[in-house]
Amino acid sequence: MTTAAQRPETNAALGKEQLLRMYRRMYSIRQFEEHANDLYLRALMPGLTHLYEGEEAVAVGICEALRPDDYITSTHRGHGHCLAKGAKPDRMFAELLGKEAGYCRGKGGSMHIADPATGNLGANAIVGGSAGIATGAAFSAKKLGNGRICVCFFGEGALGQGVLYEVMNMAQLWKLPVIYACENNMYNEYTHYSETTSGDILSRPAAFGLPAESVDGQDVRAVHAAASRFVERARAGAGPAFLLCNTYRYRGHHVGDINREYYRAKQEEQRWSSERDPINILGDWLIQQKLADSAQFERIQAEVKAEMNAAVEFAIAAPYPTVDEAEQDVYA
Amino acid sequence: MPETAVQTTVRELTFGEAIREAIAEEMRRDARVCIIGEDVAEAGTPFKVLSGLVEEFGKQRVIDTPISEPGFTGIGVGAAMTGLRPVVDIMFGDFLTLVMDQMVNQAAKIHYMSGGTWKVPMVFRATMGATRRSAAQHSQSLHAWPSHIPGLKVVLPSTPYDAKGLLKTAIRDDNPVVFFEDKMMYRLKGPVPSEEYTIPFGVADIKRAGTDITLVATSSMVQVAFGAAKLLEEIGISAEIVDPRTMWPLDEKTLIESAKKTSRVVVIDEGYHRYGVTAEIASVIAEGAFYNLDGPVKRIGAMHVPIPFSPPLEDATVPSEQQVFAAARELCGKA
Numbered sequence: 224m225t226t227a228a229q230r231p232e233t234n235a236a237l238g239k240e241q242l243l244r245m246y247r248r249m250y251s252i253r254q255f256e257e258h259a260n261d262l263y264l265r266a267l268m269p270g271l272t273h274l275y276e277g278e279e280a281v282a283v284g285i286c287e288a289l290r291p292d293d294y295i296t297s298t299h300r301g302h303g304h305c306l307a308k309g310a311k312p313d314r315m316f317a318e319l320l321g322k323e324a325g326y327c328r329g330k331g332g333s334m335h336i337a338d339p340a341t342g343n344l345g346a347n348a349i350v351g352g353s354a355g356i357a358t359g360a361a362f363s364a365k366k367l368g369n370g371r372i373c374v375c376f377f378g379e380g381a382l383g384q385g386v387l388y389e390v391m392n393m394a395q396l397w398k399l400p401v402i403y404a405c406e407n408n409m410y411n412e413y414t415h416y417s418e419t420t421s422g423d424i425l426s427r428p429a430a431f432g433l434p435a436e437s438v439d440g441q442d443v444r445a446v447h448a449a450a451s452r453f454v455e456r457a458r459a460g461a462g463p464a465f466l467l468c469n470t471y472r473y474r475g476h477h478v479g480d481i482n483r484e485y486y487r488a489k490q491e492e493q494r495w496s497s498e499r500d501p502i503n504i505l506g507d508w509l510i511q512q513k514l515a516d517s518a519q520f521e522r523i524q525a526e527v528k529a530e531m532n533a534a535v536e537f538a539i540a541a542p543y544p545t546v547d548e549a550e551q552d553v554y555a
Numbered sequence: 556m557p558e559t560a561v562q563t564t565v566r567e568l569t570f571g572e573a574i575r576e577a578i579a580e581e582m583r584r585d586a587r588v589c590i591i592g593e594d595v596a597e598a599g600t601p602f603k604v605l606s607g608l609v610e611e612f613g614k615q616r617v618i619d620t621p622i623s624e625p626g627f628t629g630i631g632v633g634a635a636m637t638g639l640r641p642v643v644d645i646m647f648g649d650f651l652t653l654v655m656d657q658m659v660n661q662a663a664k665i666h667y668m669s670g671g672t673w674k675v676p677m678v679f680r681a682t683m684g685a686t687r688r689s690a691a692q693h694s695q696s697l698h699a700w701p702s703h704i705p706g707l708k709v710v711l712p713s714t715p716y717d718a719k720g721l722l723k724t725a726i727r728d729d730n731p732v733v734f735f736e737d738k739m740m741y742r743l744k745g746p747v748p749s750e751e752y753t754i755p756f757g758v759a760d761i762k763r764a765g766t767d768i769t770l771v772a773t774s775s776m777v778q779v780a781f782g783a784a785k786l787l788e789e790i791g792i793s794a795e796i797v798d799p800r801t802m803w804p805l806d807e808k809t810l811i812e813s814a815k816k817t818s819r820v821v822v823i824d825e826g827y828h829r830y831g832v833t834a835e836i837a838s839v840i841a842e843g844a845f846y847n848l849d850g851p852v853k854r855i856g857a858m859h860v861p862i863p864f865s866p867p868l869e870d871a872t873v874p875s876e877q878q879v880f881a882a883a884r885e886l887c888g889k890a
C-alpha cells in the first residue's frame with residue numbers, strides 16, 4: 224500500500240471548485256450505495272449488487288481528469304464509475320429495480336448500466352470482460368482522430384484474465400489512448416489477492432512497455448494527479464498506461480456477503496473505514512488548507528441526500544417494462 | 556428409482572448437499588480426485604456447495620485459483636491426462652464461453668486424436684438457470700453447446716438423488732463430463748439413501764407414469780412439468796414425465812417408448828428453444844415414434860433473447876407451468 228508520505232503533493236491546477244466537486248461526487252456515490260444496500264435489505268431490489276463504498280476516490284479522481292466525451296468501461300462493481308462519469312442517480316436506481324425508466328430499460332440491472340451520453344460503454348459482469356471493449360474504443364478514437372481516450376476500470380481479480388495481456392500488448396504496439404485502471408481492493412470475491420497474483424503487478428504492464436504507477440486510491444487528489452498525467456500523455460498520442468489504485472471495499476463482495484470473518488478480519492475493515500476513508504481524507508485536507516469549512520460540507524451533504532432520496536422515490540414509483548419489451552432490442 | 560434395490564436408510568438432502576456428498580465420497584475413495592476453481596476452498600463456492608471439503612481434504616486437493624478460467628481448465632485437462640481426476644468448477648455456466656477451447660478443442664478431442672492413447676478423465680461442474688435476477692451474463696443455460704460436441708458427455712440432474720448418483724459416475728468416467736447444476740435447485744430437498752450408489756449414464760428416468768401425454772423435461776424443468784401434470788390431471792389428462800438425465804449419451808429408447816405409449820409429446824428445457832436440446836429430442840422422437848404420434852412433438856424452451864434483468868421480463872423468457880399445461884392441453888385436443 225502506498226503510504227501517506229509517498230503521496231504526491233497536490234497538483235496546483237486543482238481549484239477549490241473542482242475539489243469541492245470531487246467531494247460532492249464521492250459523497251454522492253457513498254449515498255447512492257447506502258440506498259442500494261437499503262433497497263436490497265427492504266427486498267425492493269431484485270438480485271444482488273456489488274457496492275463501491277470505500278473506493279470512491281478511484282472513480283472520482285480518474286473521471287475528473289476526463290472530458291465528457293471520453294469513454295469508460297466499468298465492472299460488476301460499477302455504480303461509482305457510472306456516477307463519476309456523470310450519470311443520473313434516478314435512472315440508475317430505476318435500472319437497479321428493473322424499471323422501464325432505467326438506463327437500460329430494466330434489461331441490464333446493476334451489473335450492466337451503460338450510458339452513451341456520458342461515454343459509459345457499460346458495466347460488465349464478466350471479470351476482465353471489458354478489456355477488449357475499452358481497447359477497441361481507444362482504437363476507434365485513434366482511427367477516427369476524435370481526440371478521445373478510454374479508461375478501462377477493472378478489479379485486481381481481472382489480472383487473472385489472459386485477454387487483458389493480449390490487449391495491453393496491442394495497445395502498446397499501436398499506441399492506443401487507453402488507460403488501464405486497476406482497482407486493487409485486495410479481494411477477488413472471498414480470496415485475498417496475494418493468493419491469486421504472482422510477482423509484482425506493475426511489472427506486468429511494464430513488460431509490455433506501458434508506463435505503470437501505483438497510487439493511494441484513498442486520496443482523490445493523488446489519483447487525479449496520476450490520472451491527469453496519463454490522460455495528457457495518451458491524448459498527445461504517446462499511448463496506453465496502467466494505473467494501479469490501492470483501495471478497499473468497505474462492504475461485502477455483494478450485498479448478501481454479510482459474514483466475512485472467514486476471509487478478512489473486522490479490525491481490518493474498521494481500520495480502513497476509520498483511518499483511510501477517501502471522503503474524510505479530502506474533507507480534512509480541505510479544512511486544513513482553509514479551502515472549506517464544515518458548514519459547507521453539511522450543505523453539500525444535505526443537497527446530495529435530498530437528491531438521492533428523490534431519486535430512490537422516483538425509481539420505486541416507476542413502472543416495470545411491459546412483457547413485450549423482452550423481445551425488443553435483440554438486434555439493432 | 557430402479558438403481559436402489561437395497562434402500563435401507565433414506566435421508567432428505569438438498570441438491571447442493573447431495574453434490575457435496577458425491578464429491579466427498581469420491582475424494583475419500585480415490586486420492587486422484589481434486590477440485591480446481593475460484594473460491595472453492597474456504598468460501599466453498601458462492602453457492603456454498605463445496606463447504607467443508609477443504610477442511611476434510613486440505614488445500615492440496617481443494618484448490619483455489621485466480622480468475623483464470625481458460626488457464627485452470629487447461630491445467631485440469633493436462634492433469635487429467637497425466638494421472639489426476641480433476642473436478643473443475645465453472646462458477647457460472649455462462650463462463651463456459653471462456654473455456655471453450657480447452658473443453659472443445661482439447662479435452663473433447665484428445666482421446667480420439669491420439670488414437671485412443673490419451674484419456675481425459677475430468678468433470679466440468681457448471682451452473683445453469685435463470686430467474687435469479689442475475690441478468691444476461693449470469694443466467695444462461697448453455698448445455699446444448701457441449702452436447703453438440705463428440706467426445707463430451709453431458710449430465711443434467713433434476714433431483715438430489717440423481718445429482719449424487721450421476722456425479723459419482725461422472726467422476727469415475729474416463730472421459731470429460733460436463734455436469735450442469737441449476738442454481739435455483741441447490742435448496743431443493745429430496746430423498747437420498749445413505750448407502751453407496753451410482754447412476755449409469757444414458758438411462759432416462761420416468762419421474763411420473765402417465766398414459767395420455769409424455770412431458771420430456773430436463774433439470775429444473777422437471778419441477779415445471781410436475782406442476783403442469785397436476786393441472787392436466789385436473790382436466791382428466793394423465794401425463795408421463797420422462798427425464799433423460801444425460802443429454803449425451805441419450806436414452807433414445809425410453810423416450811421413444813414413452814412417446815409410442817402416449818402418442819403425444821411436449822419437450823421442455825431451459826436452454827434456448829432455437830437450435831437447442833428440445834430440437835434434438837423432438838427429432839429423435841419424431842423419427843422413432845412417427846407412426847404412433849397423434850400430433851407434432853411440441854417444444855418449449857427459453858425465449859430467443861439474452862436473459863433480461865427486470866423480473867417481469869425475465870420470468871417471461873423461461874418455460875412456465877402454464878405454458879406447458881396449455882401446450883399439452885392443445886395436443887390432447889382439449890384446448
Ligand SMILES: Cc1ncc(C[n+]2csc(CCOP(=O)(O)OP(=O)(O)O)c2C)c(N)n1
Nearest residue numbers: 300348349350378379380381408410411412
Ligand atoms: C470471468 C469471470 N469469472 C468469474 C466471475 C465471478 N466473479 C464475479 S466478481 C469476482 C471477483 C472479482 O474480483 P475483482 O476483479 O478484484 O473485483 P472486485 O469484486 O474486488 O471489485 C468473481 C470471481 C465473473 N463474473 N467473471
